[in-house]
Amino acid sequence: MIEHEGAAAVEVVGLEKRYGEIEAVRGIDFRVEPGETFGFLGPNGAGKSTTINILCTLARATGGTARVAGHDVRTERDAVRRSIGLVFQDPTLDIDLTAEQNLRFHGELYGVPKAVLSRRIDDLLGLVGLGERRKSVVETFSGGMKRRLEIARGLLHSPRVLFLDEPTIGLDPQSRASVWEYVRALKEREDITVFLTTHYMDEAENCDRIAIMNSGRIVAQDTPDALKAAVGKDRVQITTADDEAAIARLRSAFGIEAGMHSGEVTFAVPDGERFVPRLFAELGVAIRSVSVASPSLDDVFLSHTGSTITDAESAERQIPPMMRAGRR
Amino acid sequence: MSTTEVRTGPEFAPVALVASGPAHTLRAVKVVYEREMIRFVRSKGRLISGLAQPLLLLFVLGSGLSGLTRSATGDIDFDTFLFPGVIATSTLFTAIFAGISIVWDREFGFLREMLVAPVPRTAILAGKCLGGGAIATLQGAILIALAGLVGVPYNPVMIVSMLALLFLTALVMTAFGLMISARIKKFQAVMPIVQLVLTPMMFLSGQLFPLAGLPTWLTVATRINPLSYAVEPMRRAVFVHLDMEPATRARLDPGITWGGWVVPIWLDVLIVAALGAVMLGVAAVQFRRTD
16 A cells, blocks of 8 residues: 555644534644544544544545545545445444454455465454454443444554544443553554544543534643643532522632532632632632642633533533434 | 452553554455354344244144145145245345344344444445344255255255355345444334334245236235345246256246346346345445434
8 A cells, every 4th residue: 555654644624514503513723743632522422433434535525624544534535445444333244244254354355465364363353352252243242342343343454544533432441441552552553543522531641632512612732731821720619509690609709600510619729729818718609528639631621612522412412312313 | 349459560451453454354254254153152032933934834833834835836735835935035044134134133232332343344244144144044945955845856056056045145135234223223123124124025025825927916026025135046946956847937936027038047136136236235335424
């Protein structure tokens, strides 16, 4: 295959996707360098999966351009497909076949040379710790094992870019951790770019850079540290005897806009630890508990969108299901 | 889990994919075909349930009605008459279901794995057709083996021509199954289609009665049913090897007529083949639209 040296792993300019009246993606630009782990962060329905589908040639953009591994997703469909590995949110394994048969099917379909296919299958099953289960029918696998098998399959044809759409969704914490371990392990072994979407803030920290997406737009993109530093404020959450009064008092006495998030009065101040004693002295509403946290990606999201991911998703649930289906 | 070990070295060098082209496309067709066969071998229940209906038709309906039909069928038993038609329709059903199985592939997500591969969609569909054709023909072969029980001789020419016809029509019917599946998103939607489309097609195919001397509406319905053109060559393939009075032959195997003109067998076969090509084409277009 022709390698496009110096080309970005992913390059997106002015990308738009409209489903009838609904604008799922409203003109986004970004660039992912080869070897990077790039995360798309945002609530369900933000347009992450739509963007990934366009980059994987599964959906057509209604505006803008996108190139993956140097190939235009619109005009060089097969070249793009040969250079990407895919792990979707929903499983795409044949559960009636064995782990090995699933990988073999994929290898044949993607044109892995026969001479190296068996060895490549062994190698990847070993990488994801499924070597012993190669002859087992996938139906007998746990959710975490299936996801690992899908990751192995996505890598079988040595893609330049591996797309992971919510790779840890629906998994227990232990399996989630092991998926990340495998992603890191394969990054050390293969010279590969990883492009992933997640709505778990803590997982986004595993990325070199992240783009925060909300309502079809990228609202911020940078390294996780830079994004957190830019927020510059600590998050303070308190529970009080009278939350309404506390919010009003914070506004009048301290000039702070507070809101209710996850059942607690939440606000951001510079240097939170030093602020707390003042708060106790001057709030005038009984405080039951206090927590101070240095900025997390959730705060980054909050500061750029005005809501937390969880809040954004409960609002999302009120959108008719039909509209949501369109964005998958 | 902390069992991750990172292995490196020359043996883990990235693989270079073979160039896309006809050789790679054929390889894709073959692997889709092989998957169908693996799944078939694994689910023996499918074979048994596929055989249940034809066996009932042949030995229960056929034997049961033999006494009643003797005046019309003369020296030929009713189960002998049913033999070719029942084999044709039952194997074609199996083929159609092999095509419809793509709804299951979609429901379980595996269709996506196939559709995002860097191969033409037609290669995927062709592989499915070959798989369905092979499975249906295999089932037909088991039924052909029962020929002796219904008074049909084991003539090698007859057996070979039956298998060839079965394979051709099974390919076509798998394509038909794929075509009607392109728009079905949920497998709950499959049963109504079976009841409303496939069952009438089976009844109108000439499987159970000769397609002559029927009321006009029934004549028209049987003539537009593609299955009729698959059943007729099969019946001819068997009947040329049976001894019977010319009058009986004319009554039991009148051929398909279009307003008095008897459609020749080669044209029946051609119609089936042409329909198959059209349906595969339609399926390919449909699947291109439904990513």
